Amino acid sequence: MITIKDVARVAGVSTSTVSRVVRKQGKVGKTCRAKVQKVIDELGYRPNINAQALVSKKSNSLGVVIPKVSMPFFGTLACGAEEATIENNFRVLISNAHGSEQAELDAIDSLLQHRCGAIVFHSMHCSDDTLCELAEKIPGLVFINRLIPKMAHRCVWLDNNMGAQEAAKHLISNDHKNIAVISRKDVNPDAQIRLDGFRTALNNAGLPFDNELIGFGTTADMDGGKEAVSELLDSGKKFTAILSYNDNMAIGVVHELDSRGIRVPEDISVIGFDDLLISVACIPELTTMHYPVREMAHYAANLAIELADNESSSGKTHLFMPHFIERDSVNRYSA
Amino acid sequence: MITIKDVARVAGVSTSTVSRVVRKQGKVGKTCRAKVQKVIDELGYRPNINAQALVSKKSNSLGVVIPKVSMPFFGTLACGAEEATIENNFRVLISNAHGSEQAELDAIDSLLQHRCGAIVFHSMHCSDDTLCELAEKIPGLVFINRLIPKMAHRCVWLDNNMGAQEAAKHLISNDHKNIAVISRKDVNPDAQIRLDGFRTALNNAGLPFDNELIGFGTTADMDGGKEAVSELLDSGKKFTAILSYNDNMAIGVVHELDSRGIRVPEDISVIGFDDLLISVACIPELTTMHYPVREMAHYAANLAIELADNESSSGKTHLFMPHFIERDSVNRYSA
């Protein structure tokens, strides 16, 4: 691997000059710059990022901690973050952390070893307190898809409550009065908040809230959706529409209904949440709430990078809104 | 950030000793090791990876070049590679390179700057020659999902021909005689090979091959699938089954058929390729060929890491086989 010294020697200048040319900063004579650049090109010299990071004490890389890149939602998140790094001439380090608090902490740790000062963290298993501690130690740490009250200015989050309200309102405005909800069994703050939003919408419309119209899935995927809707169906309770915690569960719901000969949306309307790619694969294509993950991750990455060298916390709030996407899984109810 | 010197000072030993303890190698007295470890834990010392990489001349990180992590296929690929890095105590650097040869070359370049010697490269836009040149410069470079004859031992690829044959055979064994193919318009080696496999299967079964039964999509996604099948349908040609280049296109096909009131599989059978998550979201769930990307990426990552410090090319071939997944989109044909 050819080094800055090689370039300096061949070009007949000092390493400092080469360094200046490479980083395009500092004063260098026009002819000198051209000469050095020529040698750089000829030799194919590439600065050693490790050395740069070591001496300049910053790695110019952004860490992204997510459960798993192979999940489309998180893949999209990673992509959004990556977009931001390109603008900043940064690089992305993706750390998968699936299943436990320890895994998440380890992922952060690994990023820290790389000295990446800017980190976008999607935590599912750490407590608010743990996250606060971390945030204090790492100025460039930003949380995505989570609101930590004490750290609000470091959180990029979605208004789940409003999202669920919007979804419910759309159902209600289509004359549905008996609306079931598909939720997840594990304690998940988002699920709770979306449930609250649903309840609020019902309230605002003067509709009663029925606890027995909530079905819970063990997992927040297709299987969970099937499980939850089966439970609901078997209970004998009547409903004409279903608001699902997310698209994956919603698709499970559609499959289960289909297998029981119940048509969507003719017999039962279904609305999802997230607007994953998968939502258009389903027949009927899923009406859902669009979750702007890519944009949020992009924003979060920029925030992290900014925070990492400014330390200035503007105190701003970083709240995003989901928006309604009309497709084919919701019908107007006619008794 | 606390350094090895801090630990050495507090523990009252030299930095060399600390270094030995950290890397668990070299002789260190038992009590001494314990003492140092204690200080490390107390201070929360983490070695600076950049410094380690600089001095040891290896970064212990694996680069992965793919078009885009947000695409489920590539997200899965990245995950497979990551699994391998964990075993090797490596880290993953994911470089998205979408759309052009230059983008791919830049991605490789960026990885080289990080001095990651091991790279898994999914190239879509570079010529074999370009790739060969690259491979010669980078001993730890491995190509995935592509066969470069002159570099076969550095390629981890899938037998697309056999895969297409299998798929076709399944259709044929279900008494389908008029089978249409959905392919992609752009020149893509895989598409060509799968077409060959299809033709071979037809031949082996003594069935005629009809050029007009091939529909081309501009893009290899749902839209492309719709486009291609529309063309076929509008041509008036008769067929009872469709073999699709991939799942995404197959799902587009199913949607288009559905919108025309043609039932799958009752009227027309459809078989996909890849076995993406999305294939079970569709109704009916897609019968398809499973593409073991995760396993292949895992294997490729290990190979890259091995090659990066061995330089030994075993000359082995790294060929994977897709396998048939039966679901609900194929019926037996009965005239």
Next chain:
DNA sequence: CTGTTAGCGCGTTCAT
């Protein structure tokens, strides 16, 4: 505008 000097944090000899 350009070169010299001094480290960054760490691993690796080589003594002891």
Next chain:
DNA sequence: ATGAACGCGCTAACAG
């Protein structure tokens, strides 16, 4: 078994 010294490739003062 342990420490001193050196250098990895580079940037950041400081001279000139």
